[in-house]
Amino acid sequence: MTTDETTEDPFVAHRGLLFTVAYEMLGSAADAEDVLQESWLRWADVDRSQVRDPRSYLLRLVTRQALNQLRTVSRRREEYVGEWLPEPLLTSPDVAEDVELAENVSIAMLTVLETLGPTERAVFVLREVFEMPYGEIAEVIGKSAATVRQVARRARDHVAARRPRVRVSRSEQQAVVERFLRALRTGQLQELMEVMAPDVVLVTDGGGVVPAALAPIHGVGLVAPILARAHELVAALDTTVVWLNGEPAGRIEFDGEPSAISVVVEDGRVTRIYVVRNPRKLTQLDEPTELVR
Numbered sequence: 001m002t003t004d005e006t007t008e009d010p011f012v013a014h015r016g017l018l019f020t021v022a023y024e025m026l027g028s029a030a031d032a033e034d035v036l037q038e039s040w041l042r043w044a045d046v047d048r049s050q051v052r053d054p055r056s057y058l059l060r061l062v063t064r065q066a067l068n069q070l071r072t073v074s075r076r077r078e079e080y081v082g083e084w085l086p087e088p089l090l091t092s093p094d095v096a097e098d099v100e101l102a103e104n105v106s107i108a109m110l111t112v113l114e115t116l117g118p119t120e121r122a123v124f125v126l127r128e129v130f131e132m133p134y135g136e137i138a139e140v141i142g143k144s145a146a147t148v149r150q151v152a153r154r155a156r157d158h159v160a161a162r163r164p165r166v167r168v169s170r171s172e173q174q175a176v177v178e179r180f181l182r183a184l185r186t187g188q189l190q191e192l193m194e195v196m197a198p199d200v201v202l203v204t205d206g207g208g209v210v211p212a213a214l215a216p217i218h219g220v221g222l223v224a225p226i227l228a229r230a231h232e233l234v235a236a237l238d239t240t241v242v243w244l245n246g247e248p249a250g251r252i253e254f255d256g257e258p259s260a261i262s263v264v265v266e267d268g269r270v271t272r273i274y275v276v277r278n279p280r281k282l283t284q285l286d287e288p289t290e291l292v293r
Contacts, residue, residue, distance in 0.1 A: 011039075017293060019032055020293055024104065024125045025070055025125050026066060026070055027113065027114060028281075029289065031069055032066070035065045042065075071118045074118055077114075083205050088260040088262065091246050092243060095245075098293065103167070103246075105291055107262040108163070112162045115158070116159070119141055119143075119151060123155055134148045168266070170248060172265065174241065174248035176269070179195050181239040182239075186231065187229065193224045196220045196269055196273075197271045198220050200271055201223075202223045202227075204275040204276075210278065236256070237252065237254060245262065247262070257279075258279075259276060259282070261275045
């Protein structure tokens with residue numbers, strides 16, 4: 001295949017979109033890449049002359065593969081050591097310009113989507129994020145359009161009850177993130193307590209590979225002292241504001257070992273903290289990933 005033929009292939013042209021769909025459904029870049037590889041192999045065997053709308057066809061193809069993968073990994077995640085958090089992606093600030101996309105690929109939202117079943121998650125992502133018609137979704141998941149509407153409504157209500165209640169501007173998010181990381185880096189207990197809400201929740205993911213809390217920690221009275229002591233446990237603790245999953249977040253280096261930290265900000269304070277320490281989930285922090293819809 002020549003370079004010109006490759007760049008003209010619809011799969012290549014829509015790869016960013018196809019990856020975003022798979023990642024949104026799976027919360028894992030590695031699993032999303034597996035889905036795209038399998039989908040590419042299937043696409044290679046398709047009679048292109050019979051495909052009227054390549055974009056729509058590819059979306060359905062990737063969604064089916066992602067749904068199969070989701071059912072497989074859902075069983076695997078039940079055996080995961082400690083809390084399972086989505087794999088963070090380094091993104092450019094441009095992703096935040098599509099506010100709805102940025103909100104839906106945020107670590108907070110992907111964590112909420114983990115509480116849906118595979119079918120409900122697929123329907124929610126395709127309908128609410130990518131605005132696919134009910135009829136096409138029905139074709140993908142093998143159910144009637146009426147059933148898909150019911151599933152979509154249940155999934156929408158489920159997510160609405162668990163997603164962050166208040167949207168904040170990216171500038172406010174960045175200001176709070178900078179303040180939070182500064183307090184974390186210096187171990188200022190009082191500053192940490194002031195920047196966090198009283199009912200803050202800390203969730204850490206070590207995957208059984210590195211030290212991490214096995215269950216969420218609730219309340220500023222417990223969370224703040226734990227974070228304040230972090231800089232005492234290592235020789236060097238460095239923090240950097242980065243864009244993860246379309247919003248300002250942080251990269252932390254504990255003696256040179258990276259971790260990713262994302263926070264939910266409501267009313268100027270941090271209400272939820274997600275820390276990914278599992279090194280297997282930190283492979284996408286050096287080069288920005290394209291997320292589009």
